Amino acid sequence: MNERLAARMGDIEPFHVMDILARARALEVRGRDIIHLEIGEPDFPTPVPIIEAGVAALRAGHTHYTGALGLPDLRSAIAGFYDQRWNATVDPARIIVTTGASGALLLTLGLLCGPGDEVLMADPGYPCNRHFTRFCEARATAVSVGADTAYQLNLELIERHASPATRAVLIASPSNPTGTLIEHAELARIHQWCQANGVALIVDEIYLGLTYESDEQSAAGWGDVFVVNSFSKYFLMTGWRLGWLVAPGWAIDGLERLAQNLFLAAPTPAQHAALAAFSAETLAILESRKAELKSRRDFMLPALRDLGFELPITPQGAFYLYADCRRHTGDSFQLARDLLEQAGVAITPGVDFGYHQPERFVRFAYTRPLPRLAEAIDRIKLFLRT
């Protein structure tokens, strides 16, 4: 390691999928047709009403800082959406607008943990969480989860892995990379346990809105909980860098101070654009996109199973399929490389999501139109046959 770097840099790993992406781009430059199923963002553009609101904001000169907590109108609009869509009562004063869910996660972990503290999270899981935790000089306790718990933590696992150093439990539902949900009743039990034990509960609901058959419920109405969300996924605004955090009342002052120092504020034009995210016109567009994602999942899931990939439970949300590929290989990273080189299909190897048997898994992101997914399946079939 470069001695000029801080010690923590030794633990901050790159996304391995970036190697796949770089290789995919190099192949494309040489004229190869690559089907990208590795990228964790929808292929759809931001809905036009949001873009128009953003452009109008720029023309109107909304190019200065907002307050660190975000535009009051946007905080109220988010609270209104909780009320209408998820039947959850959230005081706008508890909502902080952030630079994506990433900003919300960093603020939350920065507020809660420091040296010697531990944060419990599922493995496989979103890799940045363990790096955010490390950045705060705390330790991520990655708990191995499997299909038996829908790749989610449950109370039993938490009780088994918690220690006096545990400061927070982090749950993501629907999960990245598995697309699976935690049952709301189980989350409520975990919430109770956290309250009883003085542990903070952080719920990453970034894929809320993208659940295909179950009744969606948010934890934001519970009060003493940190709920992370974003305009990136359901609202199709990844590049605008906008998200939010619903925090307990006691945490707002500290979070505001942290936000002032770390980011000053979330991007102002993006905040104005997001005011159009909850209009009936935008929501109609978003719901049709969601229906498209569901039909992609309904195509990909049986197709991958037919090809021998194991997906024992049906992922109900997000746009990911986390497939066990042990029938084909003991080295999922090599499989991802070979699929790219030989079949022109880019996927993410399990190694990006943790340490729990990553060599057995790959993630398919169904973020391409159906005909391209069908083409990908044909190519994979041919690759596996030869």
Ligand SMILES: Cc1ncc(COP(=O)(O)O)c(C=O)c1O
């Ligand atoms: C589970 C999860 N949380 C947080 C993020 C961060 O998203 P953003 O910062 O774009 O809102 C992602 C992005 O893929 C994610 O999958």
